[in-house]
Amino acid sequence: MARKIAVVLFNLGGPDTEKDVQPFLKNLFRDPAIIGAPLPVRWFLARLISSTRAPSVKKNYAMMDAGGGSPLLPETKIQAEALTEALAKRYPEDEVRCFIGMRYWHPFTEEAAAEVKAWGADEVVLLPLYPQFSTTTTGSSLTAWKKAYKQPVKTVCCYPFAEGLITAHVERIMDAHKRAGEPGNVRLLLSAHGLPEKIVKSGDPYQWQCETMADMIAGRVPSDWEVVACYQSRVGPLKWIGPPTEECIAEAADEGKNILIAPIAFVSEHIETLVELGEEYRLVAEQHGAPSYTRVEAVGVHEEFISMLADQVEDALREDLAIRSCAGSRLCAGNWSGCPNTQAHAGAGKLVNADQKAGA
Ligand SMILES: C=CC1=C(C)c2cc3[nH]c(cc4nc(cc5[nH]c(cc1n2)c(C)c5CCC(=O)O)C(CCC(=O)O)=C4C)c(C)c3C=C
Ligand SMILES: [Fe+2]
Ligand SMILES: [Fe+2]
Numbered sequence: 254m255a256r257k258i259a260v261v262l263f264n265l266g267g268p269d270t271e272k273d274v275q276p277f278l279k280n281l282f283r284d285p286a287i288i289g290a291p292l293p294v295r296w297f298l299a300r301l302i303s304s305t306r307a308p309s310v311k312k313n314y315a316m317m318d319a320g321g322g323s324p325l326l327p328e329t330k331i332q333a334e335a336l337t338e339a340l341a342k343r344y345p346e347d348e349v350r351c352f353i354g355m356r357y358w359h360p361f362t363e364e365a366a367a368e369v370k371a372w373g374a375d376e377v378v379l380l381p382l383y384p385q386f387s388t389t390t391t392g393s394s395l396t397a398w399k400k401a402y403k404q405p406v407k408t409v410c411c412y413p414f415a416e417g418l419i420t421a422h423v424e425r426i427m428d429a430h431k432r433a434g435e436p437g438n439v440r441l442l443l444s445a446h447g448l449p450e451k452i453v454k455s456g457d458p459y460q461w462q463c464e465t466m467a468d469m470i471a472g473r474v475p476s477d478w479e480v481v482a483c484y485q486s487r488v489g490p491l492k493w494i495g496p497p498t499e500e501c502i503a504e505a506a507d508e509g510k511n512i513l514i515a516p517i518a519f520v521s522e523h524i525e526t527l528v529e530l531g532e533e534y535r536l537v538a539e540q541h542g543a544p545s546y547t548r549v550e551a552v553g554v555h556e557e558f559i560s561m562l563a564d565q566v567e568d569a570l571r572e573d574l575a576i577r578s579c580a581g582s583r584l585c586a587g588n589w590s591g592c593p594n595t596q597a598h599a600g601a602g603k604l605v606n607a608d609q610k611a612g613a
Pocket of ligand 3: 386410411
């Protein structure tokens with residue numbers, strides 16, 4: 254009998270218009286996965302930070318061609334359509350529908366849960382559009398989902414080392430290099446969203462996954478390139494993991510490198526790629542006299558990426574485990590030691606191949 258298969262795509266969400274910027278920020282900073290303080294303090298901080306931060310953030314949202322809001326939802330809808338098409342071919346007997354559940358703005362995770370219930374899904378697969386697992390992103394979305402939807406689901410925790418993801422990144426990087434006129438003396442910066450250091454110290458696998466993934470990409474680009482993993486978008490007074498992308502750009506520019514910069518923790522274009530990497534950091538590169546600075550596009554609807562997402566859904570549906578690859582514990586959506594995408598942080602903090610090359 255034909256099944257109704259719901260695939261729920263998790264992402265962060267972004268304001269639709271300028272007036273949504275402050276409430277969106279308030280939602281973000283109210284999340285205990287983002288600010289660990291007790292409730293009254295957190296709500297006070299969320300109100301304070303969102304109102305002080307909103308004016309400058311609004312200017313950044315206004316720089317994109319998205320009506321004063323974020324292009325994240327329209328971009329995610331395009332990915333959802335591509336994935337629905339890929340899955341329809343794999344499940345011709347069934348009805349497959351993708352739903353979008355955003356954490357901090359519409360359509361909220363809870364709205365997606367209500368839609369899935371109303372549709373009457375027989376199978377539900379939760380698929381984060383975050384390649385690496387963090388308690389601040391996928392973990393937070395799962396918490397929201399579990400409150401809103403009580404029936405059994407299959408959960409994909411993360412896919413940082415999936416072949417299709419790595420291939421899609423390498424192709425986007427080589428395309429950007431071509432666009433830049435194929436310069437030599439390249440330093441490739443693989444930039445991920447940062448995290449407060451204390452989150453990693455409490456066991457979050459995000460940094461390890463980002464850096465292992467960066468190693469994999471480094472092994473696939475021309476061997477004379479230098480490759481450095483770095484972290485962008487620092488917010489607030491806590492110590493964040495590093496090195497900061499901005500410093501890596503200044504250093505590369507000072508050393509006369511042709512800079513290629515690729516986002517490895519985002520899969521679509523939004524304020525962090527278009528404005529932060531595309532505009533703000535370009536200025537830093539120019540001010541430090543970089544001979545060239547080229548932003549690599551997010552993987553978006555790269556065929557290999559979408560097909561890899563479809564593989565994740567297929568594997569999740571095949572398995573008996575409620576949580577794919579990591580059933581049952583605190584972190585990584587599941588079993589910290591059992592998940593193939595998780596490991597003690599042996600490699601954390603180590604940069605990719607600049608030192609390896611120096612030592613080679
Ligand atoms: C890998 C993805 C992400 C992680 C990890 C993450 C952690 C994290 N983020 C903030 C604070 C902000 N993030 C903001 C925007 C934003 N963040 C992500 C992804 C991750 N965040 C995305 C995709 C976006 C873009 C949304 C869009 O509208 O386009 C913002 C808003 C923008 C700004 O004010 O600069 C904030 C704030 C923290 C504190 C954190 C970890 C604790
Ligand atoms: Fe963020
Ligand atoms: Fe896992």
